[in-house]
Amino acid sequence: MMHILNRNHLLDPNEIRGEIRVIVEKYHSDRTQLLAILRECQERWRHLPALMITIIADEMDLPRVHVDGVATFYHFLSRAHRGNYTVYVNRSATAEMAGAAAIMKAFEKEVGVPFGQTTADQQIGLRTTSCIGMCDQEPAVLINEVVFTRMTPARVKKLVKAMRADVPIHEMLGKLGEGRNGSRAIHSEVVNNIRHKGPVFFTEYFPGSALKQAMEVGSLDVIEQIKASGLRGRGGAGFPTGQKWGFCRAAEADTRYVMCNADEGEPGTFKDRVLLTEMPELIFEGMAVAGYAIEAKEGILYLRGEYAYLKEHLEHVLTQMRSRHLLGRRILGTRFSFDIQIKMGAGAYICGEESALIESAEGKRGQPRNRPPFPVTSGYLRRPTIVNNVETFGCAAKIVLNGAEWFRKMGTSASAGVKLLSIAGDCAKPGIYEIEWGKSVREVLELCGAENVLAVQVGGPSGQCISEREFDRKLCFSDLGTGGAFTVFSKKRDILSIVHNFMEFFKDESCGFCVPCRAGNTLLLKALEKIMVGNGTHADIEGIKSLGQMVKTASRCGLGQTSPHPLLTSIQNFFEVYRDKVRNDVDYLSQFDLRFAVIDSCVAANRKPNLELEGRDERDVKEVSDGTGSC
Amino acid sequence: MEQGHVNLTIDGKEILAKDGQTIVQAARDNGIFVPTLCDFRSLNPAGTCRICTVKVAGRFVPSCTTPVSYGMVVENETAELTDLRRALIEMLFVEGNHMCPSCEKSGNCELQALAHRYRIVVPRFPFLFPVQKVEARLQHLFIEHKRCIQCLRCVRGVKAKDGHDIFGFIRRGSDVRIALDVNDPDAVSEETAKKAMEICPVGALIQKRVGFKVPIGQRKFDRKPEGSPS
Ligand SMILES: Cc1cc2nc3c(=O)[nH]c(=O)nc-3n(C[C@H](O)[C@H](O)[C@H](O)COP(=O)(O)O)c2cc1C
Ligand code: SF4
Ligand code: FES
Numbered sequence: 001m002m003h004i005l006n007r008n009h010l011l012d013p014n015e016i017r018g019e020i021r022v023i024v025e026k027y028h029s030d031r032t033q034l035l036a037i038l039r040e041c042q043e044r045w046r047h048l049p050a051l052m053i054t055i056i057a058d059e060m061d062l063p064r065v066h067v068d069g070v071a072t073f074y075h076f077l078s079r080a081h082r083g084n085y086t087v088y089v090n091r092s093a094t095a096e097m098a099g100a101a102a103i104m105k106a107f108e109k110e111v112g113v114p115f116g117q118t119t120a121d122q123q124i125g126l127r128t129t130s131c132i133g134m135c136d137q138e139p140a141v142l143i144n145e146v147v148f149t150r151m152t153p154a155r156v157k158k159l160v161k162a163m164r165a166d167v168p169i170h171e172m173l174g175k176l177g178e179g180r181n182g183s184r185a186i187h188s189e190v191v192n193n194i195r196h197k198g199p200v201f202f203t204e205y206f207p208g209s210a211l212k213q214a215m216e217v218g219s220l221d222v223i224e225q226i227k228a229s230g231l232r233g234r235g236g237a238g239f240p241t242g243q244k245w246g247f248c249r250a251a252e253a254d255t256r257y258v259m260c261n262a263d264e265g266e267p268g269t270f271k272d273r274v275l276l277t278e279m280p281e282l283i284f285e286g287m288a289v290a291g292y293a294i295e296a297k298e299g300i301l302y303l304r305g306e307y308a309y310l311k312e313h314l315e316h317v318l319t320q321m322r323s324r325h326l327l328g329r330r331i332l333g334t335r336f337s338f339d340i341q342i343k344m345g346a347g348a349y350i351c352g353e354e355s356a357l358i359e360s361a362e363g364k365r366g367q368p369r370n371r372p373p374f375p376v377t378s379g380y381l382r383r384p385t386i387v388n389n390v391e392t393f394g395c396a397a398k399i400v401l402n403g404a405e406w407f408r409k410m411g412t413s414a415s416a417g418v419k420l421l422s423i424a425g426d427c428a429k430p431g432i433y434e435i436e437w438g439k440s441v442r443e444v445l446e447l448c449g450a451e452n453v454l455a456v457q458v459g460g461p462s463g464q465c466i467s468e469r470e471f472d473r474k475l476c477f478s479d480l481g482t483g484g485a486f487t488v489f490s491k492k493r494d495i496l497s498i499v500h501n502f503m504e505f506f507k508d509e510s511c512g513f514c515v516p517c518r519a520g521n522t523l524l525l526k527a528l529e530k531i532m533v534g535n536g537t538h539a540d541i542e543g544i545k546s547l548g549q550m551v552k553t554a555s556r557c558g559l560g561q562t563s564p565h566p567l568l569t570s571i572q573n574f575f576e577v578y579r580d581k582v583r584n585d586v587d588y589l590s591q592f593d594l595r596f597a598v599i600d601s602c603v604a605a606n607r608k609p610n611l612e613l614e615g616r617d618e619r620d621v622k623e624v625s626d627g628t629g630s631c
Numbered sequence: 632m633e634q635g636h637v638n639l640t641i642d643g644k645e646i647l648a649k650d651g652q653t654i655v656q657a658a659r660d661n662g663i664f665v666p667t668l669c670d671f672r673s674l675n676p677a678g679t680c681r682i683c684t685v686k687v688a689g690r691f692v693p694s695c696t697t698p699v700s701y702g703m704v705v706e707n708e709t710a711e712l713t714d715l716r717r718a719l720i721e722m723l724f725v726e727g728n729h730m731c732p733s734c735e736k737s738g739n740c741e742l743q744a745l746a747h748r749y750r751i752v753v754p755r756f757p758f759l760f761p762v763q764k765v766e767a768r769l770q771h772l773f774i775e776h777k778r779c780i781q782c783l784r785c786v787r788g789v790k791a792k793d794g795h796d797i798f799g800f801i802r803r804g805s806d807v808r809i810a811l812d813v814n815d816p817d818a819v820s821e822e823t824a825k826k827a828m829e830i831c832p833v834g835a836l837i838q839k840r841v842g843f844k845v846p847i848g849q850r851k852f853d854r855k856p857e858g859s860p861s
Contacts, residue, residue: 065799512807519722591757
């Protein structure tokens with residue numbers, strides 16, 4: 001008989017089946033809830049072994065390969081046991097700068113297993129993960145969905161001790177964050193760091209006022225108003241919001257959907273987290289206004305798995321809004337009904353791409369769709385759907401409330417209104433800044449107290465890496481468009497390591513569906529590594545430029561279409577760094593490196609290499625450190 | 632203009648296409664060669680390989696998923712696109728492990744045929760040397776993962792008798808794999824193995840016990856290289 005090991009008890013498949021059946025029934029065997037069901041099973045049993053996949057497929061009457069495809073797509077779901085406490089250490093560039101490596105070392109020392117593994121008693125599992133949206137309070141880790149910020153090695157020691165003693169996770173928390181972070185429903189040590197307020201967000205607002213106003217002017221006029229305000233999407237791409245709503249409303253259908261993109265996966269971005277913490281009413285009201293405008297009845301907030309700690313709070317706000325007739329049936333006593341449900345992601349940056357978001361919300365693998373058709377004509381469940389960023393819905397609600405003119409007057413002619421920036425990295429005051437579009441990079445650097453600046457990454461890894469020469473460029477759609485990430489690197493940082501961190505991120509987060517992104521990003525990373533270890537030539541720089549261009553042009557979605565940016569923009573703006581790193585005395589060097597080949601063959605032979613290992617992560621050597629011989 | 636038809640040009644040649652067709656279908660109907668790999672007959676297009684990429688109004692689009700529209704100007708055989716397509720084929724070669732001389736699919740392999748057409752001798756990229764096991768436990772089918780190009784033709788085209796999926800796509804990023812449900816009786820039948828081998832453009836799905844029935848040298852692309860006029 002097959003058994004699954006759990007908390008050192010043996011559970012038999014019949015017992016598991018019984019429990020799974022309860023979970024599946026709770027979700028009415030609804031296929032669009034497959035991801036939610038898998039998340040629950042992962043949480044309950046700490047892994048999803050093959051047998052469990054078979055049972056879930058059985059119970060849901062789905063092909064097994066389908067369930068397996070979903071279960072293996074998301075980073076927070078796993079076939080191997082992740083431990084009763086699963087520690088995820090963030091490895092984004094800002095985390096590295098704040099000392100994530102020391103935190104990892106401390107965990108490895110205290111727990112006794114390397115990252116990627118789980119202790120033999122299955123008590124603690126150590127894993128790394130992509131940016132968790134805490135760049136202004138790194139190093140940060142997630143343990144069983146709870147966020148621990150500003151970690152120190154001493155604190156690691158304390159946490160590990162508590163985990164070994166089975167202390168409930170919430171009892172391990174330190175000082176709670178300000179504002180609603182300290183509320184019962186959030187109860188988190190995360191801080192908001194709202195540094196610069198403006199007229200749109202974090203100001204007084206009465207829930208329901210925007211909806212009332214919208215109903216007064218009528219649904220078509222709401223769309224006209226949004227158009228007139230010049231509002232463009234705040235998620236990064238900057239598509240005109242009014243136009244999107246107009247297209248969606250014009251699409252024939254029995255029903256339409258409003259989706260709020262709270263996947264916030266771009267490393268360096270965290271403003272949606274703060275909006276959802278402090279102003280969820282405004283965001284939900286923006287969604288309801290959109291629902292009213294496009295004649296939808298249902299909205300979905302797609303919340304990234306990393307922000308699971310906000311779910312209870314958001315559900316609580318939804319309940320409150322329903323009881324005040326701002327959501328649900330017959331809103332404000334009218335004939336308009338609209339409700340919002342929350343769907344959770346499970347660790348996949350690609351799910352921020354709107355069509356991948358839709359697929360994921362349908363409970364599938366987060367793979368982007370081919371276009372056409374676009375979501376506005378065929379989106380969630382193939383119905384016309386608008387997908388907008390959290391901040392976009394907030395702006396929309398305020399526009400309806402205060403008028404298009406009010407919004408239009410702020411910012412520049414082509415980029416109306418304000419933008420929330422998530423500022424992090426080497427500056428005195430990291431956090432959230434509401435600024436009008438049109439400010440220069442230099443002005444923003446002054447605001448956040450950044451000195452001795454080498455580079456600024458505007459718009460996250462998929463944006464641009466700019467140097468001092470360009471600090472007078474302006475943040476606006478016609479110059480430096482951005483979803484809000486603004487990461488500062490001081491002169492003590494190494495550009496190539498930062499670029500390497502970003503390229504690893506894209507390689508890890510590519511969905512793997514299309515060739516240029518899947519293979520191209522791996523090859524770009526390899527080419528960069530070749531340069532970094534001193535084996536590069538000018539031909540390699542040219543090779544990166546040409547391959548980068550191809551990945552951009554041939555990839556299927558925005559991920560691959562922007563992933564070469566860290567390399568391409570740093571080659572453009574920091575050419576001297578590359579020039580100094582490549583060999584000028586030869587035209588060509590092969591990728592083959594004898595030193596690494598020796599290491600690899602020692603691994604195969606279970607021996608320890610006796611080489612100087614410059615340029616290679618010591619982690620690679622650790623694999624062989626148990627080896628008996630030496631070569 | 633005829634009802635339900637649209638005019639467009641491909642490399643300057645005016646053609647007439649049916650409304651709702653994709654660019655690739657229109658090209659084929661008009662005897663114009665556009666290379667494809669993941670596109671297969673009547674299956675829903677997937678758009679994984681990107682080899683069919685063409686340029687329309689300055690933008691690169693996959694011709695297998697893009698519908699024709701009136702007055703469209705399509706660039707197909709340009710130096711830029713040829714280089715891109717060659718690079719994509721090279722990416723597939725370095726990403727997998729393609730030993731043509733020892734492969735049962737040699738001569739019937741679409742990847743090999745395209746490499747010939749684009750005169751690829753040595754790929755410009757370094758080999759990635761994937762380590763992947765051969766799945767040989769099934770009675771009728773070998774799965775050679777290191778030859779798989781993730782085109783998803785099997786996933787889309789080989790189904791159980793009642794239509795449910797038996798092939799699937801698992802994991803993500805550079806770890807993606809196709810998977811076959813070995814618990815499903817339909818998945819392991821001889822019929823499925825035959826169909827799978829037919830639908831697979833490369834030598835990733837190989838039916839057992841039929842190897843080398845047609846000698847190398849007399850196979851599909853030996854007789855008629857890819858892209859030769861029909
Ligand atoms: C790889 C990738 C990740 C993305 N992640 C996000 C995200 O986390 N949040 C977001 O709002 N938009 C994200 N986008 C942009 C969305 O596809 C989409 O354009 C946006 O949600 C539209 O909303 P907006 O017009 O209000 O900006 C991402 C795009 C790509 C290609
Ligand atoms: S570009 Fe990357 S993320 Fe987008 S579909 Fe292709 S493989 Fe997936
Ligand atoms: S044939 Fe069009 S993308 Fe593969």
